[in-house]
Amino acid sequence: CNNVSSPVIAGDYVHFGTTAGSYYVLNRTDGALVKEIVCGEPIFSAPVVSQDRVYFATLGSQVYAVQPNGDVCWTWDFVKEVMGFTGDRWSGQDWLKHKQGRVTWEDRFCCSRDLAAHGKMVVIPAGAKTVWLEDAGSNAAVRAIWKIPNLAGNLDPAVYGQSIGEDGAVYTQWHRRDNAGRVEIMRLKDGEVHYDSVPGTLTKLGEPGLLSFCSVSIRGQDVYRCRPQMGAGLCKHSPDRQEPQYLGGYPSIASPILLKDKAVYGGLDGKLYVVPLSGGEDVWSFKTPFDAPISAPAAACDGRIYIGCEDGYLYVLGPGGKAA
Numbered sequence: 001c002n003n004v005s006s007p008v009i010a011g012d013y014v015h016f017g018t019t020a021g022s023y024y025v026l027n028r029t030d031g032a033l034v035k036e037i038v039c040g041e042p043i044f045s046a047p048v049v050s051q052d053r054v055y056f057a058t059l060g061s062q063v064y065a066v067q068p069n070g071d072v073c074w075t076w077d078f079v080k081e082v083m084g085f086t087g088d089r090w091s092g093q094d095w096l097k098h099k100q101g102r103v104t105w106e107d108r109f110c111c112s113r114d115l116a117a118h119g120k121m122v123v124i125p126a127g128a129k130t131v132w133l134e135d136a137g138s139n140a141a142v143r144a145i146w147k148i149p150n151l152a153g154n155l156d157p158a159v160y161g162q163s164i165g166e167d168g169a170v171y172t173q174w175h176r177r178d179n180a181g182r183v184e185i186m187r188l189k190d191g192e193v194h195y196d197s198v199p200g201t202l203t204k205l206g207e208p209g210l211l212s213f214c215s216v217s218i219r220g221q222d223v224y225r226c227r228p229q230m231g232a233g234l235c236k237h238s239p240d241r242q243e244p245q246y247l248g249g250y251p252s253i254a255s256p257i258l259l260k261d262k263a264v265y266g267g268l269d270g271k272l273y274v275v276p277l278s279g280g281e282d283v284w285s286f287k288t289p290f291d292a293p294i295s296a297p298a299a300a301c302d303g304r305i306y307i308g309c310e311d312g313y314l315y316v317l318g319p320g321g322k323a324a
Contacts, residue, residue: 035070266294
């Protein structure tokens with residue numbers, strides 16, 4: 001059913017959501033169905049594993065915490081808890097009645113991008129807001145709700161997937177219309193959100209540069225991101241540099257995967273790129289047969305790289321870049 005949510009492994013189980021509105025837990029050994037959770041609305045966001053639980057969100061921003069075997073621990077509903085709306089969230093008539101007037105861009109609530117987790121803290125991109133939920137065991141406790149500040153406009157922005165550093169800092173790519181966007185760094189301290197931005201990521205009308213559309217990857221204080229413009233395929237952003245360092249590769253809208261000393265990502269030209277993180281070295285690439293764009297992150301495990309391509313095929317590369 002045209003699923004867009006990546007699967008995740010939690011212990012002996014495989015978890016994945018579907019656009020048909022059900023969340024599945026399978027036995028990873030034989031594929032047997034262990035649990036089906038009927039959510040009633042599509043799941044676009046990939047689930048995440050943190051400590052002993054798995055977290056996922058529906059398109060309507062209902063958040064679930066489940067055990068590895070699929071038993072539900074708690075649910076939390078952004079639309080009810082934050083927006084105070086108790087009707088059918090997919091009904092324009094119910095929204096008109098609730099608002100007693102026109103529904104606007106301020107009423108967006110969808111969670112279509114990936115959430116993230118750090119310990120017991122789960123970070124959700126819901127509508128134009130970012131929500132910090134702490135797993136309190138049998139329920140979720142809201143620790144902060146934050147909205148991107150006005151910059152190059154005042155309309156609520158689109159918020160893309162969250163990434164979390166080892167120190168708990170949250171990185172998010174956002175954009176407003178007319179090419180306005182930036183990568184924000186948000187830190188939660190004593191219930192307050194303190195924010196900064198990644199140098200060299202600001203784009204806006206009248207200035208060169210195209211914004212990015214994917215989650216960033218983090219190592220230490222360095223941020224790696226892909227961009228959909230020539231000469232800026234894979235970039236490294238460091239705190240002591242105002243401008244990004246171009247490392248190589250073709251334009252992309254897929255998040256890079258960081259290995260020991262290389263980054264792996266798929267380009268819009270249908271090639272897989274393996275780029276040294278040091279910069280200045282040769283970039284290795286693998287050309288897929290049909291040149292279809294690669295718009296989703298690759299995966300690497302046990303010496304193999306897995307690529308999902310828009311030609312409908314899954315490609316598996318073994319040691320030395322040979323097709324496995």
